[in-house]
Amino acid sequence: MAVAEHTERSGAPAASGQGTEAQAAVAATPWVPTVIAEDLHIVYRVYGGAKGRGSATAALNRIIRRKPGGGMREVHAVRGVSFTAYRGQAIGLIGSNGSGKSTLLKAVAGLLPAESGRVYTDGQPSLLGVNAAMMNDLTGERNVILGGLAMGMSREEIGRRYQDIVDFSGINEKGDFITLPMRTYSSGMAARLRFSIAAAKNHDVLMIDEALATGDKKFQKRSEARIRELRKEAGTVFLVSHNNKSIRDTCERVLWLEKGQLLLDGPTDEVLKEYEKFTSK
Amino acid sequence: MSETTHDSADSADSAVGVAPPPSPDDRLTPAELAAKYGLSVSGARPSLPDYVRQLWARRHFILAFSRAKLTAQYSQAKLGQLWQVATPLLNAAVYFFIFGVLLGGRDGTPGGKENYVPFLVTGVFVFTFTQTSVLNGVRAISSNLGLVRALHFPRASLPISVSLQQLQQLLFSMIVLIVILIGFGQFPAWSWLLIVPTLVLQFGFNTGLALIMARLGSKTPDLAQLMPFVTRTWMYASGVMFPLQHMLQTRASAPGWLVDVLQANPAAVYMDLMRFAFIDEYTGADLPPHVWALALGWAVVVGLGGFVFFWKAEERYGRG
Numbered sequence: 001m002a003v004a005e006h007t008e009r010s011g012a013p014a015a016s017g018q019g020t021e022a023q024a025a026v027a028a029t030p031w032v033p034t035v036i037a038e039d040l041h042i043v044y045r046v047y048g049g050a051k052g053r054g055s056a057t058a059a060l061n062r063i064i065r066r067k068p069g070g071g072m073r074e075v076h077a078v079r080g081v082s083f084t085a086y087r088g089q090a091i092g093l094i095g096s097n098g099s100g101k102s103t104l105l106k107a108v109a110g111l112l113p114a115e116s117g118r119v120y121t122d123g124q125p126s127l128l129g130v131n132a133a134m135m136n137d138l139t140g141e142r143n144v145i146l147g148g149l150a151m152g153m154s155r156e157e158i159g160r161r162y163q164d165i166v167d168f169s170g171i172n173e174k175g176d177f178i179t180l181p182m183r184t185y186s187s188g189m190a191a192r193l194r195f196s197i198a199a200a201k202n203h204d205v206l207m208i209d210e211a212l213a214t215g216d217k218k219f220q221k222r223s224e225a226r227i228r229e230l231r232k233e234a235g236t237v238f239l240v241s242h243n244n245k246s247i248r249d250t251c252e253r254v255l256w257l258e259k260g261q262l263l264l265d266g267p268t269d270e271v272l273k274e275y276e277k278f279t280s281k
Numbered sequence: 282m283s284e285t286t287h288d289s290a291d292s293a294d295s296a297v298g299v300a301p302p303p304s305p306d307d308r309l310t311p312a313e314l315a316a317k318y319g320l321s322v323s324g325a326r327p328s329l330p331d332y333v334r335q336l337w338a339r340r341h342f343i344l345a346f347s348r349a350k351l352t353a354q355y356s357q358a359k360l361g362q363l364w365q366v367a368t369p370l371l372n373a374a375v376y377f378f379i380f381g382v383l384l385g386g387r388d389g390t391p392g393g394k395e396n397y398v399p400f401l402v403t404g405v406f407v408f409t410f411t412q413t414s415v416l417n418g419v420r421a422i423s424s425n426l427g428l429v430r431a432l433h434f435p436r437a438s439l440p441i442s443v444s445l446q447q448l449q450q451l452l453f454s455m456i457v458l459i460v461i462l463i464g465f466g467q468f469p470a471w472s473w474l475l476i477v478p479t480l481v482l483q484f485g486f487n488t489g490l491a492l493i494m495a496r497l498g499s500k501t502p503d504l505a506q507l508m509p510f511v512t513r514t515w516m517y518a519s520g521v522m523f524p525l526q527h528m529l530q531t532r533a534s535a536p537g538w539l540v541d542v543l544q545a546n547p548a549a550v551y552m553d554l555m556r557f558a559f560i561d562e563y564t565g566a567d568l569p570p571h572v573w574a575l576a577l578g579w580a581v582v583v584g585l586g587g588f589v590f591f592w593k594a595e596e597r598y599g600r601g
Contacts, residue, residue: 031301033318038311084314086301110324111430113596119323120315124433135428137353146349149342150432181356194431 034205034236035085035108035125040117042078042100042107042260077103079260080117085205087122090227090237092251092268094244094275100260101240105207108238125205126151128198136183140171140193143182147197161200168226169196170219192219199226206230207238224250244272326596329589336435347442351449365450366457373405380522389527392562399465399560404521406458407552410451411487412512414444418491419498419505422598429599436598437591440495444488448480458559467560475558483551485580489587496591499598519548526567544569547579 078100085091093101106112108119109127135143144165148158169192171177171185182190192215198206208227215223227237227250241247247254247268254271256264264271306314315321327335336343355364377398380386387397421440422429429436459469498504520528525543529535543549549569554576556563569575 031304031306033314033320036311036315036320082311084311106430108323110433110596111599113324118311120311120320121323122318122320125323126433127431135349135353137356138349142349146342146345147432149339149345150428150434150438152338152434155341 032087032122033084034087034122035083036120037081037083037104037108038118038120040078040081040104040107040119041076041115042103042112043115044075044077044103046073046075077260078107078257081257081260081262082117083255083262083265085236085238087236088231089253090231090239090251092247092254093238093240093257094242094247094254094271095257095263096279099257101257102209103260104257105209105238105240108205109207121205123204125207126198126201126203127207128195128209137181139181140166140178140185143193144178144197147194148200151198151201153201165196165200168199168222169193170222188215191215195223199223199230202233203230203235205236205238207240209240210242220246244276248272324596326592329592332435332437332592332595336437336441339434339438342434343438343442343445346438347446347449350442351446362453366454369406369409369454370402370457372409373402376405376522377401384523386523386528389524389531391524391564391567392560395465396560396562399462399467400524400556400563401522402458402461403556403559404552406451406454407483407555408516408519408521408548409454410447410483411490411548411551412516413450414447414487414491415494415512416508417443417447418494419508421491421495422499423502423505426599436495436595437492437588440491440591441488443495444484444491447487448484451480462559470561472558472561476555479551479554479558479576482576482580485584486547486551489580489583489585492587492591493583496594500594515546515548518543519546519552520544521548521552524567525549541569545575547575547583550575550579 081100081104093104095101103112105127107114108121109125110119110121111127135146138146144162145158148161148165149155153161166172166178169189171189171193177185177189182193185193195208195215206227224246227239231237237250239247239251251268254264254266254268254275255262256271256275264274306317309317326332351365352362355361358364360367381397381401387394390397390400418440421443422436425439429439463469494504494508519525520543526540529540529543530537544553550572553563553568554572557565557568557572
């Protein structure tokens, strides 16, 4: 590891030596990479997916033989994906169900370790997903505070933004629901609150995983506006959606994943045209 | 591998506004490009000092999380927070009838039979602190997977807040304990101050244990099924409901070394220290030799060891 770092460092002066004009070019066009994925492979290890787990003798047999991963199955969810995302970009992720979109985002967020390959990121990316359950037995109010603290906001910052977060989520539009436990929320309400908490902070890299699909029209409009705002604050936004219109409205670049592989990477219109051809088949 | 990456990037270059214009950056491998712009590997394990710093930055989260869990614990029960003290008290009542009355465990209690209730209740409360830290520690990661997969924070926050939650629970129970102690003729004395260092050390030990169990439990979920039996065995072997020395040597005529070993186990050490602090008739003669050194040793070794052990797998929590 240390050796690799040294070679990189010794290589750097040579690169910058020939790159005086390169630096000028960078200054002219602000193409600053924020996420680099390098030949990324992700393998899920799932317990309870193997056949015959229920049989006690089979379980005993596995333990005696010390077979690694008895009762465990491997799912190769992402197979060799490479791309570079730049500051200020909004990138849509499309593909049929189970094509590895959510998994890819989790790996970019550093929540799932890569089997091989690497993801380099600028700062700490934040992922916002439908499965990101918060603490259901706690009130919405407590979830706002805990979520903020977990993201690294200070108590004062949360205090200042608390009302904005609640207003943005629209939870209190129909009564005082923020003081109820989150288990009593509908799936749409919970998703709205989660998005509002995550969007309260300025992120270098924000990834949204179908989190907007459950909200109503009004909320979707509001959150699309917020995504545009976040982009302006020099962040990169990834958006997973099955709604081609919302991709078209918010993203200028689209990655199309199928069976864990990157099929197409390009401007929204081109990729969506191909994708629509593929899905109407 | 990097060359193929760049081929695909080049093919996208034709599109305006999506990929950058040709620049010398194209010749860099992804690793060099990342180094040039100061990007870091996502999800890599931070160094130990960095990890401690990150954890310190999240101290408010840890505290708020443990408090929230404490209040949510009984939110579906009608008596609510009352169960926080009712549960260990009911346990103590059951042990009193079975071990104290039926099996004659009251014999040999330092200071005589009338001291059995303070002896038992102190033991039950103190042992429950360690026991629940272990049992909840096993599930610290697996029961918060949603949070682990959604947000980025040092994962050690979860097991630490588990043992912090139990500490707060114990402090609530202390109020009941003090009422019982006074009811049985044990009045506040200077020796009661010894509970502070004892609690600090036990908290260090419990946190380490919770961290160890959290890592093991995240890899082997089966432990959640197994641990109740382990902690129950531990409870019987630590003399929660009977005086260890009397029971083993006088009644079971066990060898002396066995008594020493059992008395040196951390649960027994912290329990004995707490009884020593609270009960007048519980003298230094009832404590194992080098008891404070043992208490400190267990706290430092398990506390720090558990922390390092947990940190070693930091990047792997929440997988699968």
